[in-house]
Amino acid sequence: MVTNILRRDINIKRSLWSRLMRLDAPNVDMPILLLIIILMIISLFTIYSSSGGNAFLVAKQAAFYCIGFVVMFLVARFEVYYFRNLSFTLYAFGVFLLLLTLFIGLEINGATRWIDLGPVNFQPSEYMKIVLPLTICSVLTYKPLPISLHQLIAIIG
Incomplete structure:
Protein backbone atom coordinates (compact mmCIF):
# COMPACT_ATOMS: atom_id res chain seq x y z
CA MET A 1 0.00 0.00 0.00
CA VAL A 2 2.83 2.41 0.85
CA THR A 3 4.50 1.71 -2.49
CA ASN A 4 1.24 2.46 -4.30
CA ILE A 5 1.02 5.82 -2.55
CA LEU A 6 4.65 6.63 -3.35
CA ARG A 7 4.19 5.54 -6.97
CA ARG A 8 1.09 7.74 -7.25
CA ASP A 9 2.97 10.73 -5.78
CA ILE A 10 5.84 10.25 -8.25
CA ASN A 11 3.37 10.08 -11.14
CA ILE A 12 1.66 13.24 -9.87
CA LYS A 13 4.99 15.10 -9.76
CA ARG A 14 5.90 13.91 -13.27
CA SER A 15 2.55 14.93 -14.67
CA LEU A 16 2.71 18.32 -12.93
CA TRP A 17 5.35 19.64 -15.35
CA SER A 18 3.51 18.24 -18.35
CA ARG A 19 0.30 19.94 -17.20
CA LEU A 20 2.06 23.28 -16.93
CA MET A 21 3.52 22.97 -20.41
CA ARG A 22 0.25 22.20 -22.21
CA LEU A 23 -1.05 25.00 -24.39
CA ASP A 24 -4.74 24.26 -23.94
CA ALA A 25 -6.66 25.14 -20.80
CA PRO A 26 -9.31 22.49 -20.17
CA ASN A 27 -10.43 23.92 -16.83
CA VAL A 28 -11.19 27.41 -18.16
CA ASP A 29 -14.80 28.24 -18.96
CA MET A 30 -14.66 30.20 -22.23
CA PRO A 31 -17.90 32.23 -21.84
CA ILE A 32 -16.75 33.42 -18.43
CA LEU A 33 -13.31 34.18 -19.86
CA LEU A 34 -14.93 36.26 -22.61
CA LEU A 35 -16.95 38.22 -20.04
CA ILE A 36 -13.81 38.84 -18.00
CA ILE A 37 -12.00 40.19 -21.06
CA ILE A 38 -14.94 42.48 -21.90
CA LEU A 39 -14.98 43.83 -18.33
CA MET A 40 -11.23 44.36 -18.46
CA ILE A 41 -11.49 46.36 -21.69
CA ILE A 42 -14.32 48.47 -20.27
CA SER A 43 -12.28 49.13 -17.12
CA LEU A 44 -9.26 50.20 -19.17
CA PHE A 45 -11.43 52.75 -21.01
CA THR A 46 -12.83 53.91 -17.67
CA ILE A 47 -9.34 54.35 -16.22
CA TYR A 48 -8.25 56.28 -19.30
CA SER A 49 -11.23 58.62 -19.22
CA SER A 50 -11.22 59.20 -15.46
CA SER A 51 -7.47 59.87 -15.31
CA GLY A 52 -7.63 62.62 -17.90
CA GLY A 53 -6.02 60.58 -20.66
CA ASN A 54 -3.11 59.25 -18.60
CA ALA A 55 -1.84 56.32 -20.67
CA PHE A 56 0.65 55.27 -17.97
CA LEU A 57 -2.12 54.21 -15.61
CA VAL A 58 -3.83 52.26 -18.40
CA ALA A 59 -0.57 50.50 -19.29
CA LYS A 60 0.09 49.71 -15.63
CA GLN A 61 -3.39 48.21 -15.21
CA ALA A 62 -3.03 46.27 -18.47
CA ALA A 63 0.26 44.82 -17.19
CA PHE A 64 -1.52 43.67 -14.01
CA TYR A 65 -4.21 42.08 -16.18
CA CYS A 66 -1.56 40.19 -18.15
CA ILE A 67 0.07 38.93 -14.96
CA GLY A 68 -3.36 37.88 -13.69
CA PHE A 69 -4.06 35.97 -16.90
CA VAL A 70 -0.78 34.08 -16.65
CA VAL A 71 -1.53 33.15 -13.04
CA MET A 72 -5.09 32.15 -13.95
CA PHE A 73 -3.94 29.81 -16.72
CA LEU A 74 -1.26 28.29 -14.50
CA VAL A 75 -3.78 27.66 -11.72
CA ALA A 76 -6.26 26.17 -14.21
CA ARG A 77 -3.73 23.49 -15.09
CA PHE A 78 -4.02 21.85 -11.67
Missing part, protein backbone atom coordinates in the same frame (compact mmCIF):
# COMPACT_ATOMS: atom_id res chain seq x y z
CA GLU A 79 -6.70 19.47 -10.54
CA VAL A 80 -8.88 20.43 -7.58
CA TYR A 81 -7.27 17.94 -5.19
CA TYR A 82 -3.94 19.81 -5.39
CA PHE A 83 -5.59 22.86 -3.86
CA ARG A 84 -7.62 20.78 -1.42
CA ASN A 85 -4.42 19.26 -0.06
CA LEU A 86 -2.63 22.62 0.10
CA SER A 87 -5.49 24.66 1.54
CA PHE A 88 -4.66 24.20 5.22
CA THR A 89 -0.99 25.02 4.66
CA LEU A 90 -1.92 28.13 2.68
CA TYR A 91 -4.37 29.12 5.42
CA ALA A 92 -1.75 28.71 8.17
CA PHE A 93 0.67 30.81 6.11
CA GLY A 94 -2.02 33.49 5.70
CA VAL A 95 -2.68 33.60 9.44
CA PHE A 96 1.08 33.92 9.97
CA LEU A 97 1.18 36.86 7.54
CA LEU A 98 -1.73 38.54 9.31
CA LEU A 99 0.03 38.15 12.66
CA LEU A 100 3.27 39.39 11.11
CA THR A 101 1.44 42.57 10.12
CA LEU A 102 1.04 43.37 13.83
CA PHE A 103 4.81 43.46 14.30
CA ILE A 104 6.34 44.70 11.04
CA GLY A 105 3.28 46.20 9.37
CA LEU A 106 3.55 49.41 7.41
CA GLU A 107 1.17 52.17 8.47
CA ILE A 108 -0.61 53.91 5.60
CA ASN A 109 -3.39 56.45 6.26
CA GLY A 110 -3.56 55.45 9.92
CA ALA A 111 -4.04 51.73 9.26
CA THR A 112 -1.36 49.07 9.70
CA ARG A 113 -2.36 46.60 7.00
CA TRP A 114 0.64 46.38 4.71
CA ILE A 115 3.91 44.46 4.68
CA ASP A 116 6.80 46.18 2.92
CA LEU A 117 8.55 43.82 0.48
CA GLY A 118 10.95 46.35 -1.00
CA PRO A 119 9.56 47.68 -4.28
CA VAL A 120 6.10 46.27 -3.55
CA ASN A 121 3.78 46.58 -0.57
CA PHE A 122 1.76 43.46 0.20
CA GLN A 123 -1.58 43.32 2.00
CA PRO A 124 -2.10 39.90 3.66
CA SER A 125 -5.86 40.36 3.79
CA GLU A 126 -5.94 40.24 -0.03
CA TYR A 127 -4.15 36.89 0.10
CA MET A 128 -6.68 35.64 2.65
CA LYS A 129 -9.57 36.63 0.35
CA ILE A 130 -8.40 33.83 -1.93
CA VAL A 131 -7.26 31.30 0.68
CA LEU A 132 -10.19 31.50 3.12
CA PRO A 133 -12.90 30.35 0.65
CA LEU A 134 -10.53 27.63 -0.56
CA THR A 135 -10.05 26.39 3.00
CA ILE A 136 -13.76 26.54 3.79
CA CYS A 137 -14.50 24.49 0.67
CA SER A 138 -11.85 21.97 1.66
CA VAL A 139 -13.35 21.58 5.13
CA LEU A 140 -16.84 21.22 3.69
CA THR A 141 -15.74 18.42 1.36
CA TYR A 142 -14.66 16.32 4.34
CA LYS A 143 -17.81 16.95 6.39
CA PRO A 144 -20.71 14.54 5.98
CA LEU A 145 -23.91 16.13 4.71
CA PRO A 146 -26.13 17.70 5.93
CA ILE A 147 -24.17 20.24 7.94
CA SER A 148 -25.86 21.80 10.93
CA LEU A 149 -25.94 25.56 11.43
CA HIS A 150 -23.62 25.20 14.44
CA GLN A 151 -21.02 23.35 12.32
CA LEU A 152 -21.31 25.91 9.52
CA ILE A 153 -20.71 28.81 11.91
CA ALA A 154 -17.70 26.97 13.38
CA ILE A 155 -16.24 26.42 9.90
CA ILE A 156 -16.72 30.00 8.76
CA GLY A 157 -15.35 31.36 12.02
